Amino acid sequence: MVVLVVLAFAGAAFDLVLYRSLLAGVDDATAGRVRAIVDALHSDSPDHLDSVLLTTTQRVVAVQLIAPDGKVVKRAGSAPAKPLVPITEFNFNLRRGMSDDAVPDDDMRVSGQRVNTASGEYTVLVGGGSEAVEATVRIVALLVAGGAPVISGVAAAASYRLVRRSLQSVDAIRSRVAEISTSDLAERVPVPTSRDEISALAVTMNEMLARLEAGHRAQQQFLSDASHELRSPLATIISGLEVAEAHPELLDAELAIDTLLPEAHRMRVLIEDLLLLARADERNLMVRKEKVPLDELAKVEAARVRRDGCTIHTAISAARLIGDRAAVSRVVRNLVDNAVRHAKSRVDIHVGSQDSNVVLTVSDDGGGIASADRARVFERFVRLDSDRARSGGGTGLGLAIVAEVVAAHGGTVSIADRPGGGTSVIVTLPQQANR
Numbered sequence: 001m002v003v004l005v006v007l008a009f010a011g012a013a014f015d016l017v018l019y020r021s022l023l024a025g026v027d028d029a030t031a032g033r034v035r036a037i038v039d040a041l042h043s044d045s046p047d048h049l050d051s052v053l054l055t056t057t058q059r060v061v062a063v064q065l066i067a068p069d070g071k072v073v074k075r076a077g078s079a080p081a082k083p084l085v086p087i088t089e090f091n092f093n094l095r096r097g098m099s100d101d102a103v104p105d106d107d108m109r110v111s112g113q114r115v116n117t118a119s120g121e122y123t124v125l126v127g128g129g130s131e132a133v134e135a136t137v138r139i140v141a142l143l144v145a146g147g148a149p150v151i152s153g154v155a156a157a158a159s160y161r162l163v164r165r166s167l168q169s170v171d172a173i174r175s176r177v178a179e180i181s182t183s184d185l186a187e188r189v190p191v192p193t194s195r196d197e198i199s200a201l202a203v204t205m206n207e208m209l210a211r212l213e214a215g216h217r218a219q220q221q222f223l224s225d226a227s228h229e230l231r232s233p234l235a236t237i238i239s240g241l242e243v244a245e246a247h248p249e250l251l252d253a254e255l256a257i258d259t260l261l262p263e264a265h266r267m268r269v270l271i272e273d274l275l276l277l278a279r280a281d282e283r284n285l286m287v288r289k290e291k292v293p294l295d296e297l298a299k300v301e302a303a304r305v306r307r308d309g310c311t312i313h314t315a316i317s318a319a320r321l322i323g324d325r326a327a328v329s330r331v332v333r334n335l336v337d338n339a340v341r342h343a344k345s346r347v348d349i350h351v352g353s354q355d356s357n358v359v360l361t362v363s364d365d366g367g368g369i370a371s372a373d374r375a376r377v378f379e380r381f382v383r384l385d386s387d388r389a390r391s392g393g394g395t396g397l398g399l400a401i402v403a404e405v406v407a408a409h410g411g412t413v414s415i416a417d418r419p420g421g422g423t424s425v426i427v428t429l430p431q432q433a434n435r
Contacts (some may be wrong), residue, residue: 004152011144019137023109026128027097029059030111033126034094037065038115045119046073062108062127068120079127084110087123092116100130107131169198173205185213225381225396229270233263273397277380277404292328294319294358294429298351301336305347310340316351319358321431327405328429334398335362335425342366342423357411357428365422374415378403402427 037053044050046065054063056077065074066083075081085102089095089112096111103110108127115122169192176189188209191202240260244251295316302312321328339347343364350361369377381396402425406413411429418424 001152003155004148007144007148007151011141011148015137015141015144018140019133022133022136023097023130026059026109026130026133027111029057030109030126030128031094031096033060033063034096034111034113034124037063037124037126038094038113041115041117041122041124046117046122049074058132059128060126061129062125064123064125064127066123066125068122073122077127078106078108079125083123084108084125084127085112087112087114087125090114090123090125103127107134166196166198169194169202173198173202177205180209185209185216222380226270226274229381229396230267233267233270236260236263237267270397273401276401277397288324288326289322290325292321292323292325294321294328294332294360295351297325297329297332298349298360301332302349305336305340308340310343311346312349313346314349316349317353319351319353319360321358321409321429323409323429324405327408331402331405331427332360332362334402335360335427338362338398339364339366339423339425344422348418348424353431354428356431358431360427360429361424363418363422363424365418365420368417368421369415369423377415378413399425 033053037049040049040053046067049065054074054076056063061077062079062084063074063076064072064079064084066087067073070083070087072079072081072083084106085098089098089102092114094111094113098110098112100107100109106127107130109130110125110127112123112125115124169190173189176187180187188206189202191206192199237260240255240263244255295318298314298316302314302316306312336347336349339362343366346365348361348363350359350363352359378399380400403413406427406429409429411427413425413427416424416426
């Protein structure tokens with residue numbers, strides 16, 4: 001219907017332009033003949049007028065030369081014996097293209113002009129045939145009227161076929177998506193061979209399914225690891241309580257302090273870590289904006305681990321930032337605990353400022369981390385080879401929490417080799433919170 005309406009308007013406009021163009025050609029021909037005869041009468045008498053000027057063509061169909069007394073003294077073509085139009089309609093200026101309604105009972109457009117000659121004032125009238133113009137325009141209109149429905153039908157059939165073909169691809173994608181469930185996210189939608197928007201949609205949906213599959217797989221691994229980590233302290237607590245139930249005399253302060261309470265604390269810390277990471281996954285890890293003395297936090301953690309007998313070397317200068325004090329303190333503690341756990345004999349803590357950032361570097365002289373594993377250690381529940389650890393402990397969430405907290409503050413964390421062997425973890429935080 002749209003094509004039909006457009007063709008109707010375009011055909012009507014074309015027909016109108018064609019009609020006006022053909023009429024303009026007729027008027028140009030008649031006006032040119034009038035000027036030629038007038039020029040000839042300036043030098044010749046009407047009796048010696050060149051016969052060529054009185055010939056007719058397809059456009060010029062009538063020529064009249066009218067004497068001062070109103071009689072037609074010369075005529076050619078279909079010109080009658082009396083003037084085509086009253087000569088009072090003309091003056092010494094050329095008048096061209098009078099409507100064919102001016103000539104009764106004849107489709108003719110008239111151009112004319114008066115001219116002074118040696119024998120008096122004559123009037124030159126030249127008629128142009130508009131009937132051929134109208135016939136041509138009528139044929140064109142009929143062709144457009146007959147061709148428009150055919151063209152519209154072809155366009156409708158082609159549009160139907162193309163849309164149906166496109167919708168078949170969409171339906172195939174929809175059917176495959178309906179079959180995909182969370183238990184089998186490895187399925188992919190079919191990608192059409194055509195390089196169009198439907199193909200781009202299928203590729204985008206496959207990329208989305210790949211991300212969903214990776215996220216689902218990570219979630220399953222996370223749940224499995226979390227269950228495993230929670231099972232161990234919970235089993236220890238249950239076992240201790242069952243022993244106390246069977247042998248009440250064994251439930252004493254030593255069992256509670258040395259066994260049950262540490263495992264309960266370990267489970268509480270693990271649950272808090274899991275909740276923090278869950279909030280980070282939902283992008284709801286809120287960061288308070290307060291003054292954080294990073295240098296003081298580093299000194300506190302260095303003093304804490306020194307009491308445990310570890311050798312700590314510090315190079316701490318003034319460093320302040322705007323952020324979440326509790327979260328930044330947790331970053332420092334996790335990094336120091338991780339370094340102490342893997343160090344052979346020494347841990348270095350450096351704090352300073354660089355440009356508009358504060359930089360925290362925690363190093364240990366342990367076995368180091370291979371380049372291929374440096375990004376992986378920030379994943380959850382990741383523990384490297386046992387020879388990296390000087391003692392057991394840790395849930396594999398410490399560095400993951402560090403990465404999330406640093407990202408929430410708009411900073412970066414990276415791992416580098418320590419001069420002399422070992423590992424350095426470098427945290428860079430902006431002094432002004434970005435988030």
